[in-house]
């Protein structure tokens with residue numbers, strides 16, 4: 001498990017962003033989880049920028065081949081942010097996660113292959 005809360009790519013330092021990387025049981029497959037930009041820094045493109053930098057690190061430095069991500073199907077902003085980086089929706093997961101009110105909500109499974117990163 002890797003935790004990116006502050007990281008540097010080249011000369012650029014990213015902070016105010018968090019992402020947890022979960023290694024899936026299959027070799028070279030990863031799940032990016034718990035992605036969040038500090039509330040006062042949202043809406044400026046920092047999320048897509050930081051996800052792109054993390055993905056580049058995972059592909060180019062760690063040699064991974066595929067990354068998956070699983071936003072709530074209702075989280076249009078997160079889905080748009082991931083699409084901007086090159087992630088594609090590959091399936092709706094029904095009743096995937098439970099909200100604070102105890103009801104079940106759908107998730108959207110998205111994936112990104114190395115040569116699709118934008």
Ligand SMILES: CC(C)(COP(=O)(O)OP(=O)(O)OC[C@H]1O[C@@H](n2cnc3c(N)ncnc32)[C@H](O)[C@@H]1OP(=O)(O)O)[C@@H](O)C(=O)NCCC(=O)NCCS
Nearest residue numbers: 035036037042043044045046047048071076077078080081
């Ligand atoms: C989701 C998140 C990481 C995105 O990072 P961000 O820096 O705020 O991203 P931005 O809003 O600047 O850009 C994302 C895209 O979503 C679009 N967008 C913004 N609000 C939107 C909305 N309500 N519906 C649809 N698209 C929206 C932006 O226009 C932008 O698209 P564009 O590049 O084509 O213009 C961040 O908003 C966040 O931390 N949200 C709260 C936690 C969360 O939901 N995390 C995701 C868990 S899977």
